[in-house]
Amino acid sequence: MSEHKLKTSIAILGCGDVGSTLAYTLILNPICSEVILVDPKKELLEAQVRDLGDATYRGNTGAKIRAGTHKDAGQADVVVITAGAKQKPGESRISLLSRNLRILSSIFSAMAPIDPDTILLLVANPVDILTYFARKMSGLPESQVLGTGTSLDSARLRGILGQKAGVAPHSIMGYVLGEHGDSQFIAWSSCTIGTTPLSLALGKDLTNEFKEEIAEHTRGAAAAIIASKGCTAYGIGNIAASICKYILFDQRTVRPLSFYQPELGCCLSMPAVLGRKGIIKAMPIQLNDVEKRDLENCARNLRSIIEGAEEELDAEQKLKEAFEAERPAVQS
Numbered sequence: 248m249s250e251h252k253l254k255t256s257i258a259i260l261g262c263g264d265v266g267s268t269l270a271y272t273l274i275l276n277p278i279c280s281e282v283i284l285v286d287p288k289k290e291l292l293e294a295q296v297r298d299l300g301d302a303t304y305r306g307n308t309g310a311k312i313r314a315g316t317h318k319d320a321g322q323a324d325v326v327v328i329t330a331g332a333k334q335k336p337g338e339s340r341i342s343l344l345s346r347n348l349r350i351l352s353s354i355f356s357a358m359a360p361i362d363p364d365t366i367l368l369l370v371a372n373p374v375d376i377l378t379y380f381a382r383k384m385s386g387l388p389e390s391q392v393l394g395t396g397t398s399l400d401s402a403r404l405r406g407i408l409g410q411k412a413g414v415a416p417h418s419i420m421g422y423v424l425g426e427h428g429d430s431q432f433i434a435w436s437s438c439t440i441g442t443t444p445l446s447l448a449l450g451k452d453l454t455n456e457f458k459e460e461i462a463e464h465t466r467g468a469a470a471a472i473i474a475s476k477g478c479t480a481y482g483i484g485n486i487a488a489s490i491c492k493y494i495l496f497d498q499r500t501v502r503p504l505s506f507y508q509p510e511l512g513c514c515l516s517m518p519a520v521l522g523r524k525g526i527i528k529a530m531p532i533q534l535n536d537v538e539k540r541d542l543e544n545c546a547r548n549l550r551s552i553i554e555g556a557e558e559e560l561d562a563e564q565k566l567k568e569a570f571e572a573e574r575p576a577v578q579s
């Protein structure tokens with residue numbers, strides 16, 4: 248076996264709040280031989296690598312950390328994309344789209360050629376739209392391009408429902424689905440505590456007001472945290488690290504993840520089996536009529552954003568081509 252095959256590597260693009268927290272989580276719970284950090288801010292990159300490196304010297308963590316280039320990242324087993332602008336207090340995820348789409352496009356130019364077996368994990372926002380474009384820009388098979396999607400929202404749902412029901416969060420089985428954003432919805436009809444349907448476990452406490460309160464808490468969690476500390480990092484750091492583990496260990500774990508939904512024409516979160524080749528398969532979920540309508544609304548909303556972004560990209564491409572065509576005349 249070649250040396251390349253003996254090593255497993257995770258590249259993290261962007262070493263700001265989210266990228267560095269993910270790197271720290273991967274060092275404390277090592278699942279690969281090497282973590283590669285990439286960021287155009289050279290001083291920040293060097294400082295993060297030194298600081299994170301210090302966390303590896305006390306015990307034998309088994310994971311090394313180093314700075315790398317986009318080209319190096321393109322050869323990693325898993326590439327996690329945290330590169331991009333983040334929301335300011337009061338700003339929506341969608342408002343980041345133009346800026347982060349440009350960054351995404353430059354990342355793929357810089358990483359090429361990407362190893363055909365690499366799995367891409369999108370974290371930067373708006374994550375569902377960026378996952379859709381990453382799938383197109385990377386040229387990788389659909390199953391190898393996924394976004395963290397509503398896995399963080401679903402963790403938040405387990406947290407608040409666990410608190411309300413007086414049980415451990417991990418005993419709550421339930422998903423937030425759709426957009427990692429304002430049009431997300433909770434698949435209430437399939438929520439259980441252990442194997443007990445929520446309606447049986449909570450009885451008359453499961454009112455519409457209760458459901459609305461929980462949905463608002465889950466939908467508004469990021470904005471509330473960002474309003475006070477300017478970013479969210481620990482939750483997503485842990486979620487992204489666990490997704491990397493499910494992939495590298497071929498764990499076949501079921502999670503709500505953002506991936507391409509051919510019948511809806513966009514990427515959004517639905518349950519999927521995750522393994523070494525990425526999305527192994529979609530896991531069907533029974534939705535009631537209200538949830539089906541919520542899913543359709545969510546997909547319609549995402550498709551219209553994608554169409555707007557495609558028009559913007561086309562216009563930019565045409566402008567670039569016109570500029571290139573004019574260039575010899577300008578130079579002469």
Ligand SMILES: NC(=O)C1=CN([C@@H]2O[C@H](COP(=O)(O)OP(=O)(O)OC[C@H]3O[C@@H](n4cnc5c(N)ncnc54)[C@H](O)[C@@H]3O)[C@@H](O)[C@H]2O)C=CC1
Nearest residue numbers: 260261263264265286329330331332333370371372478483
């Ligand atoms: N999907 C989710 O659940 C979550 C997503 N996020 C998103 O993650 C993204 C990153 O957030 P933070 O780390 O807090 O932002 P940050 O501003 O702290 O870090 C972003 C880093 O990306 C770097 N970067 C820019 N262009 C790059 C390129 N071409 N290649 C490599 N690196 C590049 C920047 O230099 C910066 O260091 C944001 O879009 C944020 O909204 C944050 C939390 C949860």
Ligand SMILES: CC(=O)C(=O)O
Nearest residue numbers: 340372399469479483
């Ligand atoms: C920032 C973000 O997307 C989150 O914490 O959910």
